[in-house]
Amino acid sequence: MEDRGPVYLQIIHYIKQGIAAGIIGGNEEMPSRRALSALLGVNPNTIQKAYHILEEEGIIVSRSGAKSYTCVDSRTVERIRRELLSGETHFWVKAMKQLKVSREEAFALAAVIWEEASREISDCEFRH
Amino acid sequence: MEDRGPVYLQIIHYIKQGIAAGIIGGNEEMPSRRALSALLGVNPNTIQKAYHILEEEGIIVSRSGAKSYTCVDSRTVERIRRELLSGETHFWVKAMKQLKVSREEAFALAAVIWEEASREISDCEFRH
DNA sequence: CGGACTGTATTAAACTACTAATACACTTGG
DNA sequence: CCAAGTGTATTAGTAGTTTAATACAGTCCG
Numbered sequence: 653m654e655d656r657g658p659v660y661l662q663i664i665h666y667i668k669q670g671i672a673a674g675i676i677g678g679n680e681e682m683p684s685r686r687a688l689s690a691l692l693g694v695n696p697n698t699i700q701k702a703y704h705i706l707e708e709e710g711i712i713v714s715r716s717g718a719k720s721y722t723c724v725d726s727r728t729v730e731r732i733r734r735e736l737l738s739g740e741t742h743f744w745v746k747a748m749k750q751l752k753v754s755r756e757e758a759f760a761l762a763a764v765i766w767e768e769a770s771r772e773i774s775d776c777e778f779r780h
Numbered sequence: 781m782e783d784r785g786p787v788y789l790q791i792i793h794y795i796k797q798g799i800a801a802g803i804i805g806g807n808e809e810m811p812s813r814r815a816l817s818a819l820l821g822v823n824p825n826t827i828q829k830a831y832h833i834l835e836e837e838g839i840i841v842s843r844s845g846a847k848s849y850t851c852v853d854s855r856t857v858e859r860i861r862r863e864l865l866s867g868e869t870h871f872w873v874k875a876m877k878q879l880k881v882s883r884e885e886a887f888a889l890a891a892v893i894w895e896e897a898s899r900e901i902s903d904c905e906f907r908h
Numbered sequence: 909c910g911g912a913c914t915g916t917a918t919t920a921a922a923c924t925a926c927t928a929a930t931a932c933a934c935t936t937g938g
Numbered sequence: 939c940c941a942a943g944t945g946t947a948t949t950a951g952t953a954g955t956t957t958a959a960t961a962c963a964g965t966c967c968g
Contacts, residue, residue, distance in 0.1 A: 698926065
């Protein structure tokens with residue numbers, strides 16, 4: 653529905669999601685700032701901002717001149733996964749309650765949409 | 781989790797949500813720009829921007845000098861309700877699928893959080 | 909009527925997100 | 939080694955959001 657805020661936050665969220673889903677490994681080479689910016693069609697500075705925050709959060713490591721790598725053990729992967737999962741679900745429940753939807757109606761709709769989404773081609777990885 | 785973007789969009793969303801939930805009636809007096817800005821601690825111009833867009837969408841009517849009123853029939857209320865409900869649920873399902881969560885795990889977690897939220901005091905109306 | 913409140917409009921300033929164009933030092937692979 | 943690619947930093951500019959300080963004309967109620 654919406655674009656969901658600043659691009660650099662979307663990138664951070666996207667990478668965390670990839671790690672939580674196991675698409676991005678815990679000690680894996682990351683695309684360079686320039687390469688990812690070209691791929692996504694945004695400015696290198698925007699990628700740098702996202703990577704910098706990810707480094708502050710201890711999710712990637714960067715050595716000046718060399719490529720950046722993810723830096724998360726399995727415990728951290730599980731922590732990130734639970735954070736995202738819980739966060740998104742809390743947000744949905746809150747929205748449903750604010751709309752004064754009954755538990756039955758909410759879950760029935762979610763079930764319908766879940767099946768609907770299962771019948772769609774859903775492949776949009778950020779590398780091939 | 782997040783602040784969810786521009787304030788004027790939050791206000792629009794909040795009012796639509798109130799209408800969809802039946803908290804705000806279909807032909808009801810709206811708080812004045814100045815009153816709502818004071819209540820929310822934001823600039824009157826920000827409220828004006830939100831109200832102006834709501835008027836363009838045919839949700840409220842404003843006559844220069846008089847108070848603004850909501851202007852939605854029951855069919856429109858139902859349309860708005862379905863839009864918000866469907867939009868939020870699509871977003872949640874998409875997030876769950878991107879995290880590669882099984883339907884069972886996702887719905888189980890949602891059930892837990894739903895009950896958890898039911899045990900909390902949840903009253904934050906925008907007027908008393 | 910007349911004052912209080914209303915919607916509406918204008919202008920200026922500050923702030924953030926994002927783009928753009930560089931520049932520099934470091935690492936790596938051929 | 940050395941050229942290509944890398945992370946990092948700087949400066950400038952644009953656009954959108956928000957605040958601020960007004961101003962003015964219309965409506966409403968006592």
